[in-house]
Amino acid sequence: MKVFNLLVVAMLAGGVANAQTHVEPEIALKMLNAQQQQFEQGIVKVADNVFTAVGYHGANTSMIVGNDGVIIIDTLFGPTSASKAAEAFRQYSNKPVKAIIYTHSHGDHIGGASAFLDGEQPDIYATESFGSAEGVNKAVDPVKMKRNVRQFGRKLSQSESTNRGVAPANTHDSDRGKGFLPPTVTVPGSGLKTTIAGVEIEFHIGPGETDDAMFIWLPKEKVLFAGDNFYSSFPNLYAIRGTAYRNVLSWSNSVAKMAEFQPQVVVPGHTMPIRGQTAATTALKDYSEAIRSVYDQTVRGINAGKGPDQLAHEVKLPEHLQDKPYLIEFYGSVPHAVRAIYAGLLGWYDGNPTTLNPLEPKLKARKIADLAGGTMKLTEHMKSALEEKDYQWALELADHVKWLDDGDLKLARSVKIKALRGLAAREYNAPNRNYYLSYANELESGQLSEVWF
Ligand SMILES: [Zn+2]
Numbered sequence: 001m002k003v004f005n006l007l008v009v010a011m012l013a014g015g016v017a018n019a020q021t022h023v024e025p026e027i028a029l030k031m032l033n034a035q036q037q038q039f040e041q042g043i044v045k046v047a048d049n050v051f052t053a054v055g056y057h058g059a060n061t062s063m064i065v066g067n068d069g070v071i072i073i074d075t076l077f078g079p080t081s082a083s084k085a086a087e088a089f090r091q092y093s094n095k096p097v098k099a100i101i102y103t104h105s106h107g108d109h110i111g112g113a114s115a116f117l118d119g120e121q122p123d124i125y126a127t128e129s130f131g132s133a134e135g136v137n138k139a140v141d142p143v144k145m146k147r148n149v150r151q152f153g154r155k156l157s158q159s160e161s162t163n164r165g166v167a168p169a170n171t172h173d174s175d176r177g178k179g180f181l182p183p184t185v186t187v188p189g190s191g192l193k194t195t196i197a198g199v200e201i202e203f204h205i206g207p208g209e210t211d212d213a214m215f216i217w218l219p220k221e222k223v224l225f226a227g228d229n230f231y232s233s234f235p236n237l238y239a240i241r242g243t244a245y246r247n248v249l250s251w252s253n254s255v256a257k258m259a260e261f262q263p264q265v266v267v268p269g270h271t272m273p274i275r276g277q278t279a280a281t282t283a284l285k286d287y288s289e290a291i292r293s294v295y296d297q298t299v300r301g302i303n304a305g306k307g308p309d310q311l312a313h314e315v316k317l318p319e320h321l322q323d324k325p326y327l328i329e330f331y332g333s334v335p336h337a338v339r340a341i342y343a344g345l346l347g348w349y350d351g352n353p354t355t356l357n358p359l360e361p362k363l364k365a366r367k368i369a370d371l372a373g374g375t376m377k378l379t380e381h382m383k384s385a386l387e388e389k390d391y392q393w394a395l396e397l398a399d400h401v402k403w404l405d406d407g408d409l410k411l412a413r414s415v416k417i418k419a420l421r422g423l424a425a426r427e428y429n430a431p432n433r434n435y436y437l438s439y440a441n442e443l444e445s446g447q448l449s450e451v452w453f
């Protein structure tokens with residue numbers, strides 16, 4: 001994993017960098033390709049009687065083999081992918097399914113349950129608050145879907161696709177949720193310790209990515225199933241597809257609680273299991289500390305009167321955590337987390353009276369153009385920014401030109417498309433990269449209305 005250390009500190013030699021996940025394009029690609037190993041399809045033997053299927057869809061599913069049956073933890077997105085994982089599991093055990101456990105209610109963990117069954121009616125375990133994780137109000141579903149498609153790069157061509165940070169680029173999604181079976185056993189707020197098919201098993205409540213999350217502990221095998229509160233990437237404390245505030249502090253606390261078990265193996269909700277007591281425990285401790293540090297730095301900055309724009313650039317992972325392979329920002333992003341914490345704690349207003357009633361975009365664009373010496377001059381600046389690979393600035397100027405009555409809208413649009421592709425090439429943060437590329441394609445094909453550009 002040492003390769004990451006070198007890659008992450010690689011400087012951007014040409015052009016202007018505006019984000020900490022920006023490196024030279026060939027390095028960004030190398031990093032994303034290396035991350036691919038985290039979700040290559042296969043069955044991982046986690047312990048003598050525990051198997052995890054990685055890469056059959058976006059998330060992982062696991063099987064614990066007991067005396068007279070098996071336990072399935074998480075069930076993928078739909079029956080098509082789940083039946084492939086179930087078939088692979090059957091090479092190791094043909095015993096009937098005695099229990100299914102949902103670590104949380106996100107679609108990529110619950111939609112394929114029926115595919116594991118052959119007439120059995122197992123107990124299905126979930127937390128009391130199961131299903132409370134919808135995230136964002138249904139009223140904004142139309143725009144949420146658009147943003148989801150961009151974040152995951154669902155419509156990107158083969159050559160544009162890399163991956164989704166903690167999941168492969170292409171997954172079978174048309175049967176979403178078709179195999180979902182509702183929970184039949186509620187895990188109380190105090191957790192649950194029981195024996196299923198002769199396997200001692202513990203359920204511990206652990207809110208984080210979702211409020212309805214729990215983690216699973218096998219005391220004999222010393223295996224911990226973390227759900228989506230842990231995977232190999234800085235955590236997605238905010239999703240750019242649009243989510244309600246995720247309780248960052250609870251997330252950090254839940255992962256700290258997992259570390260106390262000192263597992264032999266930690267099985268994440270996505271990406272490869274981490275083996276060895278020291279490696280697994282250190283990873284969990286580091287993860288918890290990273291989340292807590294981003295939270296604490298943001299809160300300190302807020303109380304010092306700083307706004308989200310400034311803090312998004314200032315807050316960094318502590319130095320001793322920056323080269324940990326499981327904290328590289330392939331999926332979650334520190335600056336996005338900072339903004340989410342800000343908005344989650346204080347709402348949209350940054351406390352600066354200037355921003356109480358900012359200028360309307362069209363009027364601001366006019367004033368910026370006048371300041372530049374007229375629309376022609378502003379347009380020249382926009383073109384130069386693109387040529388100098390100062391892509392973020394090119395985007396911001398293109399957005400101003402868009403609003404001008406005498407602006408060259410076609411030119412501004414083409415500058416925006418090129419700048420988005422320039423930024424995408426540098427990104428190793430998969431959601432950002434996918435979003436930039438998807439948006440560029442939508443602009444180019446004319447799908448986007450003038451509201452968007
Ligand atoms: Zn997931």
